[in-house]
Amino acid sequence: MRYDRQVIGYHACERAVADRLLGGDAFRPSQNEWDWLGAGVYFWEFGHQRAYDWAQQWPRLKGKESAIVGGVLQLGNCLDLLDTDHTRRLAQFANGLVERGAAVPANVGTIRRGDCFLVNRYCESCAEQGAPFDTVRGLFQEGDPLIAGSEIRLENHIQVVVRRPPAIVGLFRPRGFTAWGAPVAPEHDVGQAESNG
Numbered sequence: 001m002r003y004d005r006q007v008i009g010y011h012a013c014e015r016a017v018a019d020r021l022l023g024g025d026a027f028r029p030s031q032n033e034w035d036w037l038g039a040g041v042y043f044w045e046f047g048h049q050r051a052y053d054w055a056q057q058w059p060r061l062k063g064k065e066s067a068i069v070g071g072v073l074q075l076g077n078c079l080d081l082l083d084t085d086h087t088r089r090l091a092q093f094a095n096g097l098v099e100r101g102a103a104v105p106a107n108v109g110t111i112r113r114g115d116c117f118l119v120n121r122y123c124e125s126c127a128e129q130g131a132p133f134d135t136v137r138g139l140f141q142e143g144d145p146l147i148a149g150s151e152i153r154l155e156n157h158i159q160v161v162v163r164r165p166p167a168i169v170g171l172f173r174p175r176g177f178t179a180w181g182a183p184v185a186p187e188h189d190v191g192q193a194e195s196n197g
Contacts, residue, residue: 003075006169009043009160011069012055018067022171027162034111037081037136038119040161041168043071045137048174050157072169073160076134079123082158093125094118123163134167135160 013021021027027041035042044051048068055066080086097118098104105113123133143155162168 002077003080005075007045007073007075007160009045009071009073010048010051010174011041011043011071012051012058013067013069014055015065015067018069018173021069022173026165027168029163033105033116034113035116035161036112036140037138037159037161038116038123038163040136040163041165043073043160043162045158045160047157048176050155053155068174070172070174072172073135073162074167074169075137075160076164076167077131079119079126079133079136081136081138090118090122093122097121132164134164135162137161 011021011027029040030042031039044054048070051068052066055068079090081090094104102121105117107114119136123136126133137158137160139156139158141151141153141156143153146152146154
């Protein structure tokens with residue numbers, strides 16, 4: 001489905017990489033065989049805090065200064081896995097692969113080789129038919145529940161993966177963060193009602 005709309009995304013990385021990206025260097029698309037939504041450049045949609053938390057926790061960034069880079073993303077021709085039309089087509093494609101004897105890797109916890117394989121193969125197939133995807137978008141439930149029995153998780157998020165570089169319209173350094181360090185504390189609690197006197 002083609003979306004003529006933009007979203008704001010946040011890319012987690014180390015500070016040196018952020019400086020290079022904001023200086024005009026190109027992104028290096030992730031090509032890991034376990035990437036949740038296949039190959040591309042990953043952003044958290046409207047999720048700067050989740051992106052920063054991930055940058056802090058990601059083992060490869062330990063010992064390095066974490067950063068996030070904001071991006072304006074044009075979804076364009078988007079494989080939107082929040083749209084049942086897309087999930088049904090992907091399921092049909094995946095079942096066809098299995099019926100033809102394709103060896104689909106298994107997902108193990110957060111190592112999602114199977115999902116990565118299926119998304120990549122589907123995107124490649126669509127590109128071969130002249131309809132390449134610019135982006136892939138998916139929703140993920142992560143983290144502990146709010147309370148016992150709740151289906152709302154503390155780290156729920158939407159990821160957008162850019163497969164074609166022109167989908168990244170522009171980059172920026174997010175406000176609300178120190179030079180590249182921890183988030184700036186808010187001046188007041190926005191959850192507390194303000195009195196008009």
